[in-house]
Amino acid sequence: MKIEDEIFKRYYADFKKLEKYGFVKIDNIYKYSKIFMESFRVDIFVDEKGRVSGKIFDLSVDEEYTNFRVLKQTGEFVISIRDTYQEILLDISKNCFIKNYFITSQANRITELIKETYYDEPEFPWESTPGAGIFRNLNNQKWYGLIMNIDKSKLNKQKSGEVEIINLKLDAKEIPNLLKKKGIYPAYHMNKKNWVSIILDDTLEDREIMDYIMVSHRYTETTDEWLIPANPKFYDVINCFNDVNTINWKQSSDIKIGDIVYLYVGAPYSAIFYKCEAIKVNIPYEYQDNNLKMNRVMTLKLLEKYDPSKYSFVFLNTYGVRAIRGPRRIPLKLSKELNR
Numbered sequence: 001m002k003i004e005d006e007i008f009k010r011y012y013a014d015f016k017k018l019e020k021y022g023f024v025k026i027d028n029i030y031k032y033s034k035i036f037m038e039s040f041r042v043d044i045f046v047d048e049k050g051r052v053s054g055k056i057f058d059l060s061v062d063e064e065y066t067n068f069r070v071l072k073q074t075g076e077f078v079i080s081i082r083d084t085y086q087e088i089l090l091d092i093s094k095n096c097f098i099k100n101y102f103i104t105s106q107a108n109r110i111t112e113l114i115k116e117t118y119y120d121e122p123e124f125p126w127e128s129t130p131g132a133g134i135f136r137n138l139n140n141q142k143w144y145g146l147i148m149n150i151d152k153s154k155l156n157k158q159k160s161g162e163v164e165i166i167n168l169k170l171d172a173k174e175i176p177n178l179l180k181k182k183g184i185y186p187a188y189h190m191n192k193k194n195w196v197s198i199i200l201d202d203t204l205e206d207r208e209i210m211d212y213i214m215v216s217h218r219y220t221e222t223t224d225e226w227l228i229p230a231n232p233k234f235y236d237v238i239n240c241f242n243d244v245n246t247i248n249w250k251q252s253s254d255i256k257i258g259d260i261v262y263l264y265v266g267a268p269y270s271a272i273f274y275k276c277e278a279i280k281v282n283i284p285y286e287y288q289d290n291n292l293k294m295n296r297v298m299t300l301k302l303l304e305k306y307d308p309s310k311y312s313f314v315f316l317n318t319y320g321v322r323a324i325r326g327p328r329r330i331p332l333k334l335s336k337e338l339n340r
Contacts, residue, residue, distance in 0.1 A: 003069070003082075004052040007089045010131070011097035013050035018096045032092070036084055040065065044092060052092075056085060101133060106200040107147050107164045113210055114145070118217060119323055122147065131164075137220035138320060140332065144169065144216040146190075147200070155185040155197060165197040166209070168216040214254065225260040225330035225338075226253065227272075227321065234291045237265050241274065241302045248283070251298040253327035257281055261300055262338070264316075264324050265308075272311035275338070276300035311338070 015030065023030040023046065030046040044054045058065040067073050068082040100108050101122050114120055114135055122133030132148035146167040152159040167187050170178065172194050178184050179196070183203030187195035198209055228249070230237040240247050255261065255278050263274040280299035287294045313324075319334035330338065 003086060004054060004089060007086070007093055008050075008052045008097065009103050010100045011050075011093050012100060013046055014096060014098055015046075018046060021092065021096050023096070034088060035059075036088075037081070040081065042085060042088055044088070050097075052089070054085070054089070056081065102131065102147055102164055102200075103149055103162070104164045104200050106202050106206065107166070109206055110166065110200065110209055110213075111147070113206060114213065117210070117213075117326070119325070119328070137217065140220060142220035144220045145213060148188075150188060152199075154188050155199070164200045166200060166213075167195050167197050168212050169195050169219050170212060170215055218254070221329050224256065224258065225262070225335050226255060226327055227262050227264055227316075227324060227330055228327045229324045230263045230265050230273075231291075232265055232269065237263065237273065238269075241305070245302045246279070246299055247302075248285070248297045249300050250292070250294045251281060251283075251296045255281055255298060255327070260303075260330075261298075262311075262330065263300075264313075266324075269308050270313040271308040272306055272316070273308065274302060274306070275304040276302055 018030045018032075019025065021032065023032045023044075025031075028048040032044045034042050036042060039058065039060045041057045041059055042054060043057070044052065046052050056065045056068060057063065065081070067078050068085060070078075101111050102108050111122060111133075118135075118137075120135050120138060122135055124130060124133050126132055129148065132146065134143050135145035135147075136143050147164060148167075149162055149164045152161050152163045155163075155165070165185075165188060167190050175193070175196060179186065181204075183199050183201075185197045185199070186192040188197045190197075196212075198204060198212065200209075232238060249261075249263075257278055257280065259278045261276045261278055262272050263276065265271060265273045277300070278298050279301045283297045283299065285294055285297040313321075316324075316334065319337065320331050321328075321334065
C-alpha cells in the first residue's frame with residue numbers, strides 16, 4: 001500500500017482547511033509545496049475526491065526522487081527522506097483532514113446509524129489492531145458488534161485484498177441459512193456457532209445490516225422496560241390521560257405486549273410523567289406531517305402518574321441515561337429504582 005493511502009485511509013479532506021494550511025487550488029487539484037533538507041522539495045496533491053498523492057524532487061539535479069518509496073532501500077539517507085515525507089503527510093492529516101471511524105463508506109454509515117439508534121460509539125481497545133472498533137450496550141457493557149479490517153482471504157481463500165467486516169451475534173438456528181447469502185460469512189475470530197461476519201462493501205444494504213444489528217443488540221438487553229420521549233410542543237402529553245386510561249402512541253422499536261413503557265416529557269418539563277403497559281403493538285397506522293411520521297402505533301395502558309420532580313432528567317442522568325432522543329431500554333439499575 002502506498003504511503004499516502006496508509007496514512008489517509010481513515011480520513012476525508014476538509015477543503016477549507018487545505019487552503020488555510022497553504023494549499024493552492026489549480027483547476028480541481030489542491031497543491032502544497034515545501035522545501036526540506038535544503039535541496040529537496042515535496043509536492044502534495046489532493047484531488048476533488050480528497051485522494052492524496054505526492055512527489056519529492058531533488059533540486060540539486062532537478063529530478064524526481066523516488067527511492068524513498070522502495071521499502072528495500074534501508075540506507076540512513078533514504079530512511080531520513082521517507083521519515084520526513086511521512087511527518088509532512090501526518091501534519092497535513094492532523095490539520096486539514098477529518099478522521100473517520102473506519103475505512104469504508106458503508107462501515108462509517110453503519111456506525112452513524114448505530115449512534116442514531118442506540119447512542120453507542122465504537123471503542124478501539126486494542127493497540128495491536130487499532131482499526132477494530134467494538135459496540136457495546138452501555139447498560140451492561142456487553143458487546144453486540146465488532147467492525148474490523150482484515151484481508152478477504154480470511155473469509156474466502158479464493159479472494160484477497162483489504163475489507164471491513166462487522167461481526168454480529170445471531171440466532172444459531174438461522175445462521176446456516178444466512179451463510180447462503182452473498183456477503184455473510186462464518187465469523188472471523190469469534191464463535192462460528194453464534195456469530196457471523198458481514199462484509200461492509202455494499203453487498204448488503206444498510207437497512208438489512210441494521211436489522212441484523214437489532215437482533216445482535218437484543219442479546220445484550222436485560223429488561224422489558226422502555227424509556228420513550230414525548231415532545232409537549234407537538235402533542236398534549238400533559239393531559240393525554242385526563243379522561244382515558246389508554247392511548248395510542250407511535251411505535252418505532254421492538255416493543256412487545258406486556259412491556260413497560262415510561263413516557264419522558266421533554267423541555268420545559270424534562271421528566272418521566274407516566275408509567276404504562278403496552279397492551280397492543282404493531283398496529284398499522286399511516287400518518288405524516290412536518291414534525292412526525294408514523295407507520296405503526298401501539299396501545300399504552302396507564303399504570304401510574306408521577307410528579308415531574310420525582311424522575312427528572314438530572315435523576316435519570318445519575319443512572320447512565322445521557323440522552324433521550326428515541327426509544328431506549330431502561331438500564332437495569334434504573335429499573336430497580338423505578339420499581340421500588
